[in-house]
Structure formats: C-alpha cells, structure tokens
Amino acid sequence: MTSAQSIESSNDFVIKFANVNGSGSSSANELFARAVMRMGVPVAPRNIFPSNIQGLPTWYEVRVSEAGWLGARGGCDMMIAMNPQTWDRDVAAVDAGGYLFYDSTKPMPASKFRDDITVLGVPLTAMCNREYTDPRQRQLFKNVMYVGALIALIVDRYRGKDPLIQANVHALRLGYDYVRAHLPCPIGLTVRRADAVGDRIFIDGNSACGLGAVYGGATVAGWYPITPSTSVIESFTSYCRKFRTDPDSGHARYAAVQAEDELASIGMVIGAAWNGARAFTATSGPGISLMQEFFGLAYFAEIPAVIFDVQRGSPSTGMPTKTQQSDLLACAYASHGDTRHVLLFPENPYECFTFGALAFDLADRLQTPVFVLSDLDMGMNESLCKPFDWDDSRRYDRGKLMTYDELEAGKDFGRYLDVDGDGIPYRTIPGTHPTKGAYFTRGTTRNAYAKYSESGADYVYNMERLRRKFDTAKKLVPAPVLHAASQPTRFGAIHFGSTNPAMAEASALLEADGIHVDTLRVCGFPFCDEIMQFIAEHEQVFVVEQNESGQLRSLLINEGEIDPKKLVRVLHYDGSPITARFISGRIADALSDRKISPIRKVAS
C-alpha cells in the first residue's frame, strides 16, 4: 500500500462503485447510501448504467455531503473497483490522494496500480468462496461484503442496529471484520453522525411522478415501455393498487394499458381525455417524436392530456441511458402547424409529485396537452427532497365543462366560442345531454360552433383565440424561483429542472470567489412576465442547461424577443449530470474573458 498526500475529509466526498450490471450490485450500493443517510448525512446517489441487462459496466456514484449539496460533484475520492473490464479507467478516475478499494483475491502486478492513491485490498472472492457454495449467493454476498468492508473503513463508529443493514448482516460482518483485522481504520474519508437530513424523504423522480398522477386524479394511462420513463407507470399502477382498489368489489378505479407503440399510447390518452377522464402517458424523447401529430391534434381540437417526458439522449439522437434536457423545443412546439404547448419543469421528486398532480388541473383548465419535463438523472435516481404534502380541501379543477343543467336551461354552447375572453371555450363530455351539446371533434377548421369550415375568418378567429388561451396559461404555470446574490449584481443565470442543485452550489462557489450572480429557476412554459423582467434587469444572463443547442435560450429569445447577445450559453451535454464545478467554472471564465472585462470589474 502506497500513498501520496491522502485526501482527508469527513462527511464530504464522492465514492464510486464500478460493477458489472446484472450482478446485484445496485441494491448493495443503495444499502450503503441509505446507511449513510440514516446517520443523518445527506447523500446524492446516481446510477450510471448501460443499455443492457447483464454483463456490461455500470457505476454507482454516491456523493456524501453534510452541507446538503445534492448535485453531481464530479471527481472521485474513492473507487470501489469491482469490475475487471473497466479496471484501468477506474483506477485512473481516482483523484490524486484518493482511495482504491479492490478484490485482492487474485494478485495484480504493481503496474496496475498508482502510487499517488491509497490502495485497499480485501480478498472478497476468496472469502465468499469459503463461506458460500451457491454461485448466486457468492455473487450477491460479495456485494454486501464490500459494503461491510467500506463501512469499517469510513464509518467512525459503526452500530450494527440499523434495521436496513440487518438483512445481510452476516456477509456484512465478514467484510467489516476482515477490514478491522487487516487494514488501518478509518481511512482519510470518514462518515460521522450528523443531523443534516431532517424530515426529508428519499425517493426517485419517476416514483414521485406516478404518485403525482394518482393524487392528480388520473384514471387512464396509455403507455409504451421506454427507459427512463417506464417506472413512472410502474409507480402509478403500484400506488393505484394500494390506493385505488375498490374496497368492496376489489375492482380497479383506474386503467393502465400497455399500448403497441407511442402513437397508440397518446391516442388512448387523447381518446380518454376527450371522453372526460384524466389521462396521461409517460415517455422519453423518441416517444415525443412519434407522438407529434397527436399533440398537434390535441392542441387544435383542445383536448387535455398529460405527458411525463423523462428526457434522455436517444435512441436515434444520442445516448440512451444518459441524462439530458434536450426535448424542450420538441415539446414546446410539438407537431406540424402553429402549435405551442404548456411545459412544467420540476427540479426534484417533490416537484415531480406536485407538478405532476398540477398538470392534470392545468390540462383540464386549459384543454390542452401539458408536458412535465423530467430527466433521467432526476427520474431514475433517488434523491433527498422535502416530504410530499397535500391540502385535503383542494378539489380538482375540471375546467369549463358545460353541464346537463346548463344545456337544459338553454345556455348557448359554442365549443370553440370565447365566452369569457380568456381564450378558453366550454366543452361537453360525450353523453351529457340527449339532444344538446353534442359536437364533432376534428383536426380541420371549424367555426366557433364546431361546424366544418374552410373559411379564413373562422381559422383566424380560432388561432387568435388559441393565442389568448396561451397567454392565460402564463398566469397558471408555476412562477419562477429567484435566488438573489448576496450583493446587487448585473449578472443573472437562468436554469431549470435538475440543474437546480448544481446551480445552487455553483452560486455558493462563485460567491466564495466574490462573483455574484442572481439566479432564476424557470418552472414552466409559457414564460411568465417575471422571467422577461429578470432578463431585462440584468446586463448579461447565463442560460445554464443540459443540452447542446441551448434550447431554453432559443425559447427565451423566440418568445421574449430577447437580443441573443444578452443570453450566454452554459451548456453541459456529455450525458453526465451537470456539476457545480462546471457551472461556476464556465461563468467565472466568461466573466474573466477580456471581451467583457468591464463587467468582470463590476463582478469582483
């Protein structure tokens, strides 16, 4: 064992587990993350996985941060190198002074190691083979064993009472005891009990979206399997089984249908919503592409729909198992023709739940598709967030539905008539009244009373009404969240979604360097006036996002008629989650650039 200057850090480091997928490692790794969390220390775990079931490399990264930074940090203080396939790159990935933990059963040449890191070997395979005969057990318990070893190495005082750890306690003990007996403990990285988790909950965004759909009153889900969105539906159906099974009959108060493709998924959603049920689908970028025509129809025929889009880069356009925020433009202007859609941008599982539920009210109120744009990082990784809450006095807003009584009383019903000046017409649900209120829904032009028309005036009336409706939506989407810098500044940064934890940490890093930047988190589209005001109030605004083309920036320029020079791109798109180091580095670089040096003077 050799070491340069070893990293010493308590409750603030990044551990990475390099595994083979399908080996059962992820539950063991999660066990570790939960164990740290239960010691009151916030953790931010992330799975980095291949598009494969078994045999390819996979990594699990745990950021331990008592300060509570939940964004990806970058770097690696300790590598648990359990995958021979990726040994070289895993060893290389460790920060200087960091730690390498490995299975020392098989001797390795010195050339395979580095002399500037601490190497910790435990003969895991040999121990497992001694202890277990069943091959699957050998594999699974090896995972638990390295967690035990890790706990011995980094946890100050381990108390084996934690209920979660009990299950595999024997294997855990083997790893733990071996390390206690053979290696110096603790190493420079340590976890000490703290009280920094509070009442926060630990859940992934997709589960929260599914729960949001349950609370939002969704009864119909049409869906097609696609990573990383599939678990939204799994969560919905599992919470429905729990909460929506009729106690007397055992019948389901919901229907989830696996469609033959994404076109059918969205078709079912639109059919169900047209018929008055709250309906949704969950998909990812390729699904959004396939659903385009239906989005246009739903926009034009004014049918509510909720779409959870868990963004990623592929297939067709990138990396299927990596995170991105790259569907903004595809969703905002989905379909041919003149269409614009309402988007919501949750930042974490808490907002996946609240925005998810809200989306159904907005879709009914506005009679239009509403997209909830999550991403792989938020959707598939568990993270700490404030506990879910619900106001029991809240009632679903079903929007402008004309009732039997109103029709019976002779109230004028024009399906596409702007009665209230907000652009939102009244609708009827099929079956409402025997002789009044029926209308023909179509994707072609019709007059305000839903009669077929090829008249330009009718078309223009309708398009102008749709524009008014979109303006109404501005007031209904969640307001942006402002974080003012500690001092007045002429610089701002706009961001959205899962960038938030990294952005918050970046602000702190920049503040520490004397750079002050106000930040504004956009929570919805169409953009409300505060966003444009924020841009107007700052000389230079960084637009921080996780895609290559600056999609939020394009939307801001287009919708707010902003001078493009005013909006500086800060783009992260290598498939890994954006980090605070990246954001603060880019902003600091931009501000120190000679071209805007006068600004830099103001900044520092």
Next chain:
Amino acid sequence: MTYLAKPKLLSADAPKNALGYTRRDYEGAISTLCAGCGHDSISASIVQACFDLDIEPHRVAKLSGIGCSSKTPDYFLGNSHGFNSVHGRMPSVLTGAALANRNLLYLGVSGDGDSASIGIGQFAHAMRRGVNMTYIVENNGVYGLTKGQFSATADKGSKSKKGVLNSDSPIDLAALALQLGATYVARSFSGDKEQLVPLIKGALRHNGPALIDVLSPCVTFNNHGGSTRSYDYVRQHNEAVNRVEVILPRDPIETSYPPGSLRRIVQHDGSILHLRKLDVDYDPSDRIGAINHLQERQALGEIVTGLLYVDSSAQDMHSHLNTVEKPLNQLGDAYLCPGSRALDALNALLR
C-alpha cells in the same frame, strides 16, 4: 356542404321508435361524398340500425380516422359526440374513450387505407385488446381523397382507373380480425342493406370487438371494368353464408324456418341473433372453420359475406382490466385522491 343543416320538415306520420325518435333524429349533416358512393349507404344503414334498436343517440360515441370513410360520422347521428381523429389512429383514440366510460356505445368508422395501410397496427391491437366496439371498415380498395391510389385491401391483379395492375397481395381485414381475437366478425356489401343493417345491429349489441368489413364501391375511382371492388363485380361474386335477424328481448319471436336451417345465438345482453343458413355447413361459432372457409372461397374468387363468426360469451377489455362498474370519467375526487393522511404514511416509509 356539411355545414348546411338538413331541413326540419318532416311528415307528421314519420315512424317513431320506442324512444319517440324518428329516423331523422339519427341523421347528421348532409353528405359531401360523391353521388352514389357506397359509404352513404353504410351511413344510412347505421341510422336504420340505431333507430331500430332504440339507441339513445347521445349514448353513442362515433370515432373515425382520416379519409372519405372517416368523414362519414358527420353524416349520421348528429346528436352523438364525434371524433374525426388522426389517419390510421382511430383505434387507439376509441380505446381511450372506451376506457374512460364503459357505458357508452363506441362506433369506429374507418376505411381500407385508414385501417389496412397506415393503421394496420392499431387495427390489430384494438382487436387483440378486446375493446367493446363496433368497428366498420368502409372498404373500397382505393384512396379516394387522394384520387385513386391502391390501398392494402386491393386484390392482386385488379386494375386501377388509370390502368395500372396491382401487384401486391391484399390484406383481408375480416380474416385478420378473426385471427386477432375479434369476437364478432362479419363482411357485407354497401349495396345490400338487407344484409348490412342486421349485421350492424348485431354488432352494436355485441359485447367485445365487432368488426364489419363492408365492401363499399368507390364510384369515382374504383367502379370500372378490371376492378374487384366495383358494384358489378361484388354483386357477381358475393356468396353470403347466412342472413341475420336481430331479435331484442322485448320482441316477439315469430320465425318459422325448416328445422336445421336456423341457428339461434343469445348474446351477452340478451339480444338474440337468428341466423338463417344459406350455406348449410357453415358454423359461425367456429373461429378456425371461419378462417379456413374465407381462405378457401377467396381462392375460388368468391367474396364471402354474412356473419362469419360470433362468440356470444366474449369478455371485453374492461373485464380484462378488472375496472369498476362506474365509468372512470365519473369517479369523484374522494374516489381518486388518497389524501394527506396516506401521504404522511408514505413519507414515513421513504425516510
């Protein structure tokens, strides 16, 4: 033009059904299709069937895709909600609508381009899924709105108006539906309302996916010599296996057929199908036999019509999904939202 309302003038003695509605109450806007189009006869047959069955128009949802056939729902059942959706995607929209409210009657109207070409995937899966619907394909073998291209049901060797021979094999939607699990499968001809109206009535009273493939000549683009979808050709090659009469539970049964010539099938809702056999060996409860019969006769150049298959004890999508009796679109907040207490308990599990 379709936005013209039909005149309200009606003779005082126009017949009324049990609901007090006349046939006019089941009609829609005036058709904009070509004079003599087979589709208009199908619309008229739908009107007749709904009138005869005393169906409340507002309890029907009519859905279609895109094309000449898909325009027709505007021309019947004006008091029903209609949805002219996306080309080839009506089945999914109908499926969604049926999920939302199991208590309405769902009538899907489509064409051969809409169902067999662009929409064959959705057609297939709606049948598989057991959606409770009446699905009528107005099958003329061509694309009318785009002026006469072959569709996927056009027979190999048939000639287009411009003289081109079709070299691709045809898709038989009735055979496909049989294979995919439709539980009421019929074929008919728009020029034979006596056959068609009872088939539509039987389908509307059927519980489960009911397909009626109606050969419906396109007078403008596919009614010439060399076409296998012209009025003349279909009349000459039509081989009906049976004649159907739909008897509602309220109706007196007055039939006197020679023994063995009549088959009586009681459907899920108590309605009775009387099948007068034209082909004595044909058994409409035998799915495999029906598939074989269709293929054998097709090889001989015959067009087999009639009620090809019916499973009177079929179950539908809602029973597969075990959904509540009450339509999902009518469940109130209290039935849907688990509330804050459940959420608090859930939060506790997530720490």
